[in-house]
Amino acid sequence: MRRSVREALVGFSLLAAVASGLGLWFWLRGVSLRGNTWTIRASFADAAGLAERSPVTFRGVLVGNVSRVTVTDAAVIADLEITDPRLRLARPLVARVGNASLLGGDAQVALLAGGPPLPASLPGPRERACNNTRMVCNGGKVNGIAAASLDTVTETVQGLLDQAEKEQLVQQMVAATAAFSKTAKETELLTKSGQVFLRDAQALVTQLNRSAGKVDPILSNLNLASADAARATKHVGNLAAALDNPKTVADLQATLTNAKQLTDRWSAVGGDVNKLTGDPKFLDGIRSVSIGLGKFFEELYPAQVESARDRQSRQEARQQEVKAARQAAQDRLAPSVRNR
Numbered sequence: 001m002r003r004s005v006r007e008a009l010v011g012f013s014l015l016a017a018v019a020s021g022l023g024l025w026f027w028l029r030g031v032s033l034r035g036n037t038w039t040i041r042a043s044f045a046d047a048a049g050l051a052e053r054s055p056v057t058f059r060g061v062l063v064g065n066v067s068r069v070t071v072t073d074a075a076v077i078a079d080l081e082i083t084d085p086r087l088r089l090a091r092p093l094v095a096r097v098g099n100a101s102l103l104g105g106d107a108q109v110a111l112l113a114g115g116p117p118l119p120a121s122l123p124g125p126r127e128r129a130c131n132n133t134r135m136v137c138n139g140g141k142v143n144g145i146a147a148a149s150l151d152t153v154t155e156t157v158q159g160l161l162d163q164a165e166k167e168q169l170v171q172q173m174v175a176a177t178a179a180f181s182k183t184a185k186e187t188e189l190l191t192k193s194g195q196v197f198l199r200d201a202q203a204l205v206t207q208l209n210r211s212a213g214k215v216d217p218i219l220s221n222l223n224l225a226s227a228d229a230a231r232a233t234k235h236v237g238n239l240a241a242a243l244d245n246p247k248t249v250a251d252l253q254a255t256l257t258n259a260k261q262l263t264d265r266w267s268a269v270g271g272d273v274n275k276l277t278g279d280p281k282f283l284d285g286i287r288s289v290s291i292g293l294g295k296f297f298e299e300l301y302p303a304q305v306e307s308a309r310d311r312q313s314r315q316e317a318r319q320q321e322v323k324a325a326r327q328a329a330q331d332r333l334a335p336s337v338r339n340r
Contacts, residue, residue, distance in 0.1 A: 036085040038126050039067065040136055042095035042109065044144035047076040049107040050097050056080045058111040063087060066109060078144070080109060085126050089136040090115030098147025110147070 044050070047069065056064040064082040071077075080095065094112045115134070123129040130137035 036126075037064070037081050037083050038085060038138035040080040040082060040089075040095070040111075041139065041141045042078050042080055042097075042144040043141070044076045044078065044095075044097055044146065046097075046146045047071075047078070047107070048097050048099070048146050050076065050078055050109065051107065054106065055108045056082070056111065057108060058087070058089070058113075063111070076144075078109065080111075082125075086124060088118045088122065088125065089113050090118050091133070091135060093136050093142045095142050095144040096147050097144060109144075111142075 050066060050069055052066055052069055054066040055062050056066065063084055064080055066078050067081040068079040069076065070079075078095075078097075089111060090113050092114045094114070096110045096112055097107060098110070099107060118135055122131065122135065125135065125137045125140075132140055136142060
């Protein structure tokens with residue numbers, strides 16, 4: 001009994017070891033015993049070290065691996081085995097192959113979906129009703145691209161340096177820098193000139209404001225003059241209208257006739273006045289009357305008469321001072337005139 005149990009344990013251990021070995025061999029070969037996987041075929045111009053069992057990721061999450069890599073004269077064909085049967089990949093979809101980091105590492109494939117998220121009601125990628133125009137179905141084909149690596153970056157930089165040396169970009173950059181420096185200096189001078197111009201403009205505006213303040217009274221006077229001219233024009237118009245009136249002309253002629261008669265009478269009276277002024281007794285009588293009236297007003301309004309006399313005295317004194325100043329100026333200018 002004990003021997004049979006011991007032999008059974010040894011047999012089960014051998015079977016478990018064989019099963020584990022077969023599972024490991026299938027895993028290393030990329031063979032999956034599950035029926036829920038589905039495949040995508042990607043075409044790359046450069047595989048960048050891609051090999052079987054390389055991981056396949058979507059949005060940074062591991063979703064499968066590379067089951068087979070086939071090299072042709074036109075491209076590198078890789079079959080990508082996806083382990084999630086419910087994963088819906090919207091088109092357009094691109095498979096990018098590259099290293100785990102820029103400095104190197106194992107190659108891997110990243111699936112990049114550019115379309116909008118798909119509704120959950122759509123059939124899965126393994127179903128017959130799968131819409132290959134909207135999503136990637138089982139056995140679908142996608143384009144592949146190579147991601148940037150240290151080698152590609154170095155090669156690109158070397159190409160740029162060769163192109164720059166060929167086109168003499170360094171010399172052109174030096175010349176452009178010098179031109180930019182010169183332009184900056186000219187711009188600085190222009191800015192200073194603009195500031196000076198701005199200050200001059202501000203001073204001019206201030207002067208214009210002051211001139212505008214001075215012009216306002218002139219405009220007011222012009223307005224008043226215009227109003228006076230309008231009134232004068234109106235008066236002239238009224239005068240012209242009055243002269244056009246025959247009655248006014250007749251009245252004016254009568255007035256001139258009366259004035260002529262009055263002038264003739266005044267001339268006759270003037271002759272009599274001349275005769276009277278030639279008589280000494282008449283002049284003495286006029287003088288006596290004037291003196292008497294002066295004394296009468298002096299007694300009647302003493303303060304007013306005194307103030308009038310003071311004003312007359314001051315006026316006479318000022319006149320004397322003006323005459324003296326003029327005489328002194330003439331005396332000073334006389335020697336210089338004689339010397340000339």
